Amino acid sequence: xxxxxxxxxxxxxxxxxxxxxxxxxxxxxxxxxxxxxxxxxxxxxxxxxxxxxxxxxxxxxxxxxxxxxxxxxxxxxxxxxxxxxxxxxxxxxxxxxxxxxxxxxxxxxxxxxxxxxxxxxxxxxxxxxxxxxxxxxxxxxxxxxxxxxxxxxxxxxxxxxxxxxxxxxxxxxxxxxxxxxxxxxxxxxxxxxxxxxxxxxxxxxxxxxxxxxxxxxxxxxxxxxxxxxxxxxxxxxxxxxxxxxxxxxxxxxxxxxxxxxxxxxxxxxxxxxxxxxxxxxxxxxxxxxxxxxxxxxxxxxxxxxxxxxxxxxxxxxxxxxxxxxxxxxxxxxxxxxxxxx
Numbered sequence: 001x002x003x004x005x006x007x008x009x010x011x012x013x014x015x016x017x018x019x020x021x022x023x024x025x026x027x028x029x030x031x032x033x034x035x036x037x038x039x040x041x042x043x044x045x046x047x048x049x050x051x052x053x054x055x056x057x058x059x060x061x062x063x064x065x066x067x068x069x070x071x072x073x074x075x076x077x078x079x080x081x082x083x084x085x086x087x088x089x090x091x092x093x094x095x096x097x098x099x100x101x102x103x104x105x106x107x108x109x110x111x112x113x114x115x116x117x118x119x120x121x122x123x124x125x126x127x128x129x130x131x132x133x134x135x136x137x138x139x140x141x142x143x144x145x146x147x148x149x150x151x152x153x154x155x156x157x158x159x160x161x162x163x164x165x166x167x168x169x170x171x172x173x174x175x176x177x178x179x180x181x182x183x184x185x186x187x188x189x190x191x192x193x194x195x196x197x198x199x200x201x202x203x204x205x206x207x208x209x210x211x212x213x214x215x216x217x218x219x220x221x222x223x224x225x226x227x228x229x230x231x232x233x234x235x236x237x238x239x240x241x242x243x244x245x246x247x248x249x250x251x252x253x254x255x256x257x258x259x260x261x262x263x264x265x266x267x268x269x270x271x272x273x274x275x276x277x278x279x280x281x282x283x284x285x286x287x288x289x290x291x292x293x294x295x296x297x298x299x300x301x302x303x304x305x306x307x308x309x310x311x312x313x314x315x316x317x318x319x320x321x322x323x324x325x326x327x328x329x330x331x332x333x334x335x336x337x338x339x340x341x
Contacts, residue, residue, distance in 0.1 A: 017054025079195030079227030088267030
């Protein structure tokens, strides 16, 4: 049995992981202690890419088919969360800016778990109807280039395991589920920017992405421990392109952005972070926060294939902000998310 392999510290094959997680989901209600044991054993051993890929495949099989769309180069940009840095919503704002350049963005997100304001909290504070139907959001995606997909609507399977995750979370035990968010977007985008706050997690994510068939992805690990690219320090980049992977070090100064202090990236509650987002999108904030979202938006544009490199992506992201296209994307999303016709 797979649990015997975990007890001796052996990594599972993908098919073994699928079998184990199917058992876990089916046993969550009647055998929570058994499920906790599985997750703790995985965490103590160190999660392997096969196990993460097996979990993602299991979730896909247990849930509804992916949301239908006709956009071949759909993109998402998000981190695993869990860096406990208390930043403003860097990835969500970056996605809006990237959408303003013409990149189709399917943003997958949730309410706050490890921070004071998750992407769903921000979207709601800005006026977006995060509970819009899949049909409404796909219509918004087609019309304005951005759709927001609130995770609880699309992942009923996760409800089975939520009490177990919360119980382990109270003991400060992270599990493999903390890595799944970026990989279970219900629209299954073919391109992604994924952030990890630990170097080992970045490698696990990169290898899992190769196994589940995402065409192109950039997995980033910031050396200050952020799960995004920042202007506070260098980052390690793992680029996956049609199954091949290469690694490089990235410095914000290489694209003309200055290093900045960590304090400039701090956010607050949903009201504070919504105000930060509005200032950036309206062009009133032209400091380190703007530089950081330009950096991440530029990386998203690069991953999309609409830029030859991150520097060119940043130039297009800057034009999206300066022209008002990013702000217009948000305004149209707000309107379309409330239109149930």
